[in-house]
Amino acid sequence: MATRYDRQARETPQYAGWKLPVAGLVLVGAYLVGSTVVLLVAAAGFAAAGRLDDLDRWFSSVDVVGIDDPALLALDLALIGIALPAVLAAVLATGPRPVGYLSSVTGRLRWRWLGSTMLLAFVVLGLAIGAWALATGTGEDGFVRAPDPVDTGMLVTLFVVITFTPIQATAEEYVFRGYLMQLIGSWTRFAAVGVVVSSVLFVLAHAYDLWGQVDVGIFAVTAAILVLRTGGLEAAISLHVANNVILFALEAIGVLSTEEMTGDYGPVDLLPTVVSSVVFIGLVELMATRQGVQRTRPPLPPPPPPRPSGHWAAAWPAAGTQWSGQSPAPWPTQWPPAPPAAPPPPSPPRIPAGAPAYPGEIADDWGVR
Template sequence: MATPYHRLARETPAYAWWRLPLAALVIAATYLGLSLLLVAGAAVWFATTSTSRSFDRWLDAVGDLDLRHVDYFVLDLLAIVLLIPAVLLGVLATGPRPIGYLTSVAGRMRWSWLGVTALIASAVSLVTIGCSVVVTELTDPSEVSAPAHLDSRIVIALVAVLLVVPFQAAAEEYLFRGYLLQLVGSWSRFAVVPVVVTTPLFVAGHGYGLWGLLDVALFGLTAAILTIRTGGLEAAIAAHAANNVVLFALDALGVLSATDDSGAGPVDLVPSVVASIAVLALVERAARRRGIQRTREPIPEPPAPMWPPPPWAMPQHLPQHAPQHVVAPPPPALHPDTPDYPGDVPPGWR
């Protein structure tokens, strides 16, 4: 039986119950070490530049994601990006399978599929967020600021958004829809269980008010469904990156504040609901048309030990001492880039 994405860590010959929980400790330790290196690098940066901002001020502003201070913004996002090597190293150190299966059921990043979903998600985000800004401008002009003039600071901020935000989005997806989804998925065959369990954990990582947290929860559900339905993180990464890039770009232009939800209400969830429905429908349609692999092929079973058959089971047309050669059926055809399956599968049985 084919294996869905959330069960990849469980349905392998090398699975052991302690591997993924142990990976959490390795991930935490690796992330702590990388964060200390980032802080040390930031201290050197602020000590050797002529900027008026200081290292202490950055520490006080950590998590604000204020694009008025691009260096603060980049350092804050880099602190999140460090989750990517931490998660990959944690899974690589403990197993139970090649880390490519943390990305998709194909055992690798499907770059063309990532590009397709990025186009879909970008179009949806531009339309829904753009319409939301227009409606807000028509109903309450005080809530929307006029676009700023493109001075050098804004251009630098936009470049920083385009270069760093996609990696920040990918880092969160590798942690929540990658490692945690497969961790919880190893405990239950039902896809709804890891979806429901990981969504509150994703929400807990954001410091918003009630309606902002509900918006985050809606996206968390959408990203988890995209991951399981498409057999990989590509669509979730694309949706996450597109949403954040559009919001932070508008923030850099001074149109809105991407992280301020102090005045949010139930109406502010409407664009997110529309965007989630649209992304799910369009990605599902694209996946069907392109024949996207949604599950991993079954791992071939190694041949059973072949004991010499009794004399009466020998073919009558062969001498009793003739060796018996059993030809194994050919394994299913796999994509040439698919990594080796984990476990003790004998060579030649892929």
């Protein structure tokens, strides 16, 4: 029976109930070490630039630092992005292996499929966000305003957005739609449980108001559905990267303000997210069918029989080889097998009757020479 993405860690011969929970502890430890290194490097950089006060303000701030400071924005995104190597290292250290099954049911990240869904995500979300921004109006009554003049700060911020945001979004997908969904999938066969739990935890990781949290929840459910329907993280990564890059880039050039958007969010503002999610899921489903994307993992072959030792080991196939179609040698009736019997001693040669005596031989009393 084929295996869903979220059940891959459970339906494998190497599964053990302790592995994924321990991987979570290793993930936390690896993240703390990695984030400490990032903070130390950042502190050295800010000290060299004479900006320790800005770093202290970042530490004491309870709000998300705006995009007006590219250095602090890069620090924010890097601290999230460090979760990507942390989760990969955690699963690699504890199992189940290979770690590529955290990416997709093929055991690897499907780069061609990632590129196709990435292009589609930028088109769909670009049209949706653009239409919504224009519909809300410009000036004081809407979120859209005239872009700022191009300067060095804007270009640096755009470079940070393009460089760091894909890593940040990918890290969140590997943690929430990858590790967490496979962890929950190892405890239950009901895929909806993994979708709900991972989505709730994803929402709690974002500090927005009520309708902003609902918007994040819709996105989380959409990403989880994409993972289950395509058998991998690629489509969810594409949607996440496109969403964050577009919003950050529009804010960097001064067209939108995400702080105003999340602060004044209402039920009507959920419409672009709902529409873009439904459209993207439908188009991804169509693309996956046309491209023949593998959605589940085929049943794994049974493990080979244990290799015996001793007398029978020499005739047994080496590990990793396939049977040639011939039946293996029959198993012994006792174990360990009895050693082969020693050959009988050679019989002494018989002397034909009437044979002449050899020179120097004397016949004994029995007449045998």
